Amino acid sequence: MQQQTMQAAQVTRQGPPKFAVVSLPVPTPGPGQLLIRVEACGVNFSDVKRRRGDLYPFMTSFPFIPGGEIAGEVVAHGPGVHAPPIGSRVFALAGDNGSGGYAQFALSYAQTAVPFPKELPIDAASVLLIAGSTAKLMLRDVAHLRRGESVLIQAATGGVGSFAVQMAKRLGARVIAAVGHASKKEKAIALGADAAVVYENASWPDEVRELTAGKGVDVALESRGEDSLEHTFRCLAPFGRLIVYGAAAGRAAALSARASEQLLYAPAANQTLTGFNVGSWFMDRPSVAADALKEVIGEVLSGAIHVPTITTFGLGEAGRAHEQLESRATAGKLVIKPWS
Numbered sequence: 447m448q449q450q451t452m453q454a455a456q457v458t459r460q461g462p463p464k465f466a467v468v469s470l471p472v473p474t475p476g477p478g479q480l481l482i483r484v485e486a487c488g489v490n491f492s493d494v495k496r497r498r499g500d501l502y503p504f505m506t507s508f509p510f511i512p513g514g515e516i517a518g519e520v521v522a523h524g525p526g527v528h529a530p531p532i533g534s535r536v537f538a539l540a541g542d543n544g545s546g547g548y549a550q551f552a553l554s555y556a557q558t559a560v561p562f563p564k565e566l567p568i569d570a571a572s573v574l575l576i577a578g579s580t581a582k583l584m585l586r587d588v589a590h591l592r593r594g595e596s597v598l599i600q601a602a603t604g605g606v607g608s609f610a611v612q613m614a615k616r617l618g619a620r621v622i623a624a625v626g627h628a629s630k631k632e633k634a635i636a637l638g639a640d641a642a643v644v645y646e647n648a649s650w651p652d653e654v655r656e657l658t659a660g661k662g663v664d665v666a667l668e669s670r671g672e673d674s675l676e677h678t679f680r681c682l683a684p685f686g687r688l689i690v691y692g693a694a695a696g697r698a699a700a701l702s703a704r705a706s707e708q709l710l711y712a713p714a715a716n717q718t719l720t721g722f723n724v725g726s727w728f729m730d731r732p733s734v735a736a737d738a739l740k741e742v743i744g745e746v747l748s749g750a751i752h753v754p755t756i757t758t759f760g761l762g763e764a765g766r767a768h769e770q771l772e773s774r775a776t777a778g779k780l781v782i783k784p785w786s
């Protein structure tokens with residue numbers, strides 16, 4: 447019998463956002479895996495990092511298909527897998543072995559797949575697993591953000607940031623948004639931020655300290671990399687928690703010797719610096735991650751928080767989606783629709 451084929455947006459080599467829409471065999475699920483018919487795939491900066499060859503938790507072999515955050519229908523089980531049932535609509539993490547979600551079918555490990563209610567639109571579902579869960583886990587389970595505390599949220603109008611601003615306000619925190627362009631300040635305020643600063647202004651860390659009467663913020667979510675890590679550290683209050691969850695600028699950041707001395711020895715201000723990876727939560731602490739995701743779903747369905755504005759692209763527009771994401775001109779969330 448002739449093997450079934452699918453369409454996929456594939457990156458053939460490291461570098462600029464150049465994709466080829468190719469016809470490939472539909473992958474076969476291995477032990478512990480599911481085959482999912484991808485209805486929507488969130489575009490995340492991790493996709494950009496892998497394409498560019500930036501620092502990443504594991505090696506990327508080219509050619510590969512990006513896309514780690516998918517929503518779709520389970521169509522086949524690998525050996526040893528019995529759930530979620532075939533026909534289920536699920537969120538899932540994809541992208542292992544280059545079989546990502548910029549394709550009509552993708553593989554996912556069953557333990558990362560979570561069924562979602564029919565009331566949740568498929569495009570919204572595709573952005574909750576990574577963006578929604580990341581915001582929830584960082585604020586709730588890593589930072590332990592409390593009512594009355596202050597939080598600095600970078601990329602506040604992006605996918606993770608949009609969720610984080612709304613969630614932090616629900617927790618009773620004072621939110622300072624950091625955005626890439628002055629044009630995004632109003633969008634951040636509309637999401638619920640109490641104030642906003644702009645990265646383009648070299649004095650933005652000083653603005654953050656002024657907004658906190660010189661104390662600094664209790665929690666900071668850092669996603670830019672490069673020198674932004676040290677700038678963000680300057681914004682941190684005693685007993686502050688700094689959580690790093692990305693490096694959008696494209697390379698790993700580092701603290702200077704002076705900042706490290708201040709963090710650890712000078713005398714230490716009881717601050718913490720934590721690296722965050724949402725995939726590890728779903729693989730190593732699946733019950734906690736699933737609980738966070740269910741909480742996000744409930745908040746979205748009740749209207750307590752809103753899904754960021756979603757812009758959709760077909761497979762042939764994957765390069766344009768990456769260009770827009772890298773330009774920092776976008777707000778909300780970008781989604782690939784493989785069947786459109």
